[in-house]
Amino acid sequence: MDAAIDAVVEIFTWVGFGAGALLAGIALVAYLLDGTWVPVRAVVEPTEHGKVVRWFDEDGGVNEAPLTHEQLHIIGDAGMYDIYSRRGWHNRMRLTHHSPLVRAISLLAAGLLALGLVALIVSYVLLFSRG
Known part of the structure; x- marks a missing residue:
């Protein structure tokens, strides 16, 4: 059972950080293309x-x-x-100063990065609680 929990936490960590970083890059490009x-x-x-x-x-x-x-x-x-x-x-x-698309992509990126961070913290807690 411990191996399954470790695998799920590891997947959430990599998916959170990987997809979050990718979407953050896309949000940056969309922000720059949005113009002034x-x-x-x-x-x-x-x-x-x-x-x-x-x-x-x-x-x-x-x-x-x-x-x-x-x-x-x-x-x-x-x-x-x-x-x-x-x-x-x-x-x-x-009617809005900032693009709703850029805002949505940025929030999704922040949420995925937060998921990766929480999963990383859970991984460390599990690592040190078993030792």
């Missing part, structure tokens, strides 16, 4: 195709992006809203 998002104040306007937000970028150009159903639910009836636009791109915006 700057806060801007946007005007919410109704159009014939639904509501859109319009804002001025850093170069003085006017940008416009349609709102999705989820974004409409968050914004509500506001006439103006603080959004984030992608630096160097036109008509790209989101």
Whole structure:
């Protein structure tokens, strides 16, 4: 029975550290590819195709992006809203500063690394408790 417990703990340690490190690397690459998002104040306007937000970028150009159903639910009836636009791109915006995908990958990586650390601690406790 002790050998089975040791094997399971060892597997959790390697999977936790290995997959956690891999996902942490993927999260870093996704963060770097996400680019720079700057806060801007946007005007919410109704159009014939639904509501859109319009804002001025850093170069003085006017940008416009349609709102999705989820974004409409968050914004509500506001006439103006603080959004984030992608630096160097036109008509790209989101409501959060950081990417939800990068955040999800980072949290998963942290959880797997924590699993590896806990399994390593359990392994040491089992090693020294038997001796």
